[in-house]
Amino acid sequence: MKKPVAPSNLWEQMDVLRESVITAPTPENAFTVSDYAARYGVSLSTAKVHLNRMVATNKLVRLSRSVGSKPGYFAPKETH
Numbered sequence: 001m002k003k004p005v006a007p008s009n010l011w012e013q014m015d016v017l018r019e020s021v022i023t024a025p026t027p028e029n030a031f032t033v034s035d036y037a038a039r040y041g042v043s044l045s046t047a048k049v050h051l052n053r054m055v056a057t058n059k060l061v062r063l064s065r066s067v068g069s070k071p072g073y074f075a076p077k078e079t080h
Contacts, residue, residue, distance in 0.1 A: 027063050030073040 007013070031039075037047035051074055054060040063073040 027073050027075065030063055030075045032071040032073060034071065036074070 033044055033047045033051060036042075036051060037044050040047070040050075042050070051060060055062050055074070059077055060074050061077055063075055
């Protein structure tokens with residue numbers, strides 16, 4: 001069986017994808033675990049526990065997960 005061949009522009013495609021993730025703007029009305037920890041004077045691990053509880057009880061939404069050095073974002077649950 002032949003080994004698949006990567007497209008010739010694979011790394012150019014990866015560069016574009018990587019750049020779109022790294023430079024993505026901060027979502028409006030959102031905050032990070034670090035923001036929460038600083039605001040309430042708690043450790044990062046305590047902040048994560050608090051935020052995960054609020055997500056689990058539908059008070060917050062997780063807009064994105066942290067990936068590498070890019071932080072995850074949370075926002076208040078919108079009520080209608």
